[in-house]
Structures are given as C-alpha cells and as structure tokens.
Amino acid sequence: MYLYDKDASAGMDALYEQHAGAIFDYLRHRTPTRQDAEDILLDVFTAAMEDRKFAHLAEREQVSWLWRVARNKAVDAFRRLRVRQCLTLEQISEMxxxxxxxxxxxxxxxxxxxxxxxxxxxxxxxxxxxxxxxxxxxxxxxxxxxxxxxxxxxxxxxxxxxxxxxxxxxxxxx
Structure with a gap:
C-alpha cells in the first residue's frame, strides 16, 4: 500500500473538495442506494491514494483518472447486481x-x-x-x-x- 506524503495529502484533499460532489452525483444515479455510491466514492479516492503513479500525474490527468475509475467501479457494481437501471422514488425526490x-x-x-x-x-x-x-x-x-x-x-x-x-x-x- 502506498501512502501519500503531506504535500500529496494536501493535493488529495483539494481534489476531493473540488470533485467528490460531482463524482458522487454521477455514482448516485448509477447505483441503487446512496450507501453504494458513498462506498464506491470512498473506493475511488482510496485507489488514488494507493496508486504510486497518481501523485505524479498532472491535475487534469488526476481528475480524468478519478472519473474513469468511478465509471469502471459503477459498471462493476451494476454487473454484480444485475439489475436494470431505473430511478427510485428516493432519487426523484433528491432531484x-x-x-x-x-x-x-x-x-x-x-x-x-x-x-x-x-x-x-x-x-x-x-x-x-x-x-x-x-x-x-x-x-x-x-x-x-x-x-x-x-x-x-x-x-x-x-x-x-x-x-x-x-x-x-x-x-x-x-
């Protein structure tokens, strides 16, 4: 497991603050429950912290990396559940x-x-x-x-x- 140094940790905090909300919204519309979206979001940022190369990417590449991993993890979760995507009443009320x-x-x-x-x-x-x-x-x-x-x-x-x-x-x- 790769651990960030303090400078990289500050950068990760800033990335999280700027992009976690939008990525969470994206995941929320692709997962059956809010908890699933929260779990995947945590997995995405954990994977970024564990990846040795992530800290050396340019910020734009880091953002794209986060989105790509979020998309892939959402697809994996969807395949595991084998359910048809639809909007729940909870999702509609949140909208x-x-x-x-x-x-x-x-x-x-x-x-x-x-x-x-x-x-x-x-x-x-x-x-x-x-x-x-x-x-x-x-x-x-x-x-x-x-x-x-x-x-x-x-x-x-x-x-x-x-x-x-x-x-x-x-x-x-x-």
Missing part, C-alpha cells in the same frame, strides 16, 4: 429541490420535463447517453470525457455531435 416541493405545479412540470428528456434519451445508444450525461450533467469537456471513457477526443466530439443532432431531429418530429 427536486425544496422550492419545487412547495409548489406542486412546478414539481409536476419538473417531473414531466425529466420524463420527456428520458424518453428522448432512449433514442441514443448507451455510449451517446453517457457522453451527453457527462457533458451536460457533470459539465465535463470532451477531452475529459475521452479520458474517462478511454476513447479518442475526436470520437467523443463526433459522438456528441451526432447525439445532439439525433435528439434535435427526434424532438422536432414530436
């Missing part, structure tokens, strides 16, 4: 902020919007869905998405463009 809970009409409109987006996303391949979610849901840029998914940047740009065009054409037909 709606307190302001929407005070206004039932706005809450209903928000749920309707989420359902429409989910319906449109079914027209995309799983890879395109993940690219769209990483780009717009987690605000990662195409080079970061490429590193997370282990694809070339140009492939991500092309897949994103095609996915947006497909969504646009499906939406205008409806």
């Amino acid at each position: 709606i902020d307190d302001d929407h809970l005070l206004d039932p009409e706005r809450a209903a409109l928000q749920l309707d919007y989420v359902a429409q987006v989910q319906q449109l996303m079914t027209h995309l391949s799983p890879l395109q869905q993940e690219i769209i979610q990483l780009r717009f849901g987690y605000e990662l840029r195409c080079p970061e998405i490429a590193q997370v998914l282990g694809k070339r940047e140009q492939a991500i740009y092309t897949a994103l463009s095609r996915a947006l065009n497909l969504l646009r054409s499906v939406h205008t037909r409806q």
Whole structure:
C-alpha cells in the first residue's frame, strides 16, 4: 500500500473538495442506494491514494483518472447486481429541490420535463447517453470525457455531435 506524503495529502484533499460532489452525483444515479455510491466514492479516492503513479500525474490527468475509475467501479457494481437501471422514488425526490416541493405545479412540470428528456434519451445508444450525461450533467469537456471513457477526443466530439443532432431531429418530429 502506498501512502501519500503531506504535500500529496494536501493535493488529495483539494481534489476531493473540488470533485467528490460531482463524482458522487454521477455514482448516485448509477447505483441503487446512496450507501453504494458513498462506498464506491470512498473506493475511488482510496485507489488514488494507493496508486504510486497518481501523485505524479498532472491535475487534469488526476481528475480524468478519478472519473474513469468511478465509471469502471459503477459498471462493476451494476454487473454484480444485475439489475436494470431505473430511478427510485428516493432519487426523484433528491432531484427536486425544496422550492419545487412547495409548489406542486412546478414539481409536476419538473417531473414531466425529466420524463420527456428520458424518453428522448432512449433514442441514443448507451455510449451517446453517457457522453451527453457527462457533458451536460457533470459539465465535463470532451477531452475529459475521452479520458474517462478511454476513447479518442475526436470520437467523443463526433459522438456528441451526432447525439445532439439525433435528439434535435427526434424532438422536432414530436
């Protein structure tokens, strides 16, 4: 097991502060329970601390490494559970902020919007869905998405463009 020195530990603390929330959100939408997402997030950062090469990567590479490991661990957890991904009532309630809970009409409109987006996303391949979610849901840029998914940047740009065009054409037909 590799242990960080004090400087590296401070860097890991900063990485955690900056990126743990977004990675947790990503994991939360891919795991059945909040506890599973928390466990995987802990595994991701533990793996980073144990990896001898991690501390020597540039910050951008470290962030991509964290996202890639989080994605792989979520996929592994999904395969172990062999359950179909769906939103639980707990997940839906977490998506709606307190302001929407005070206004039932706005809450209903928000749920309707989420359902429409989910319906449109079914027209995309799983890879395109993940690219769209990483780009717009987690605000990662195409080079970061490429590193997370282990694809070339140009492939991500092309897949994103095609996915947006497909969504646009499906939406205008409806």
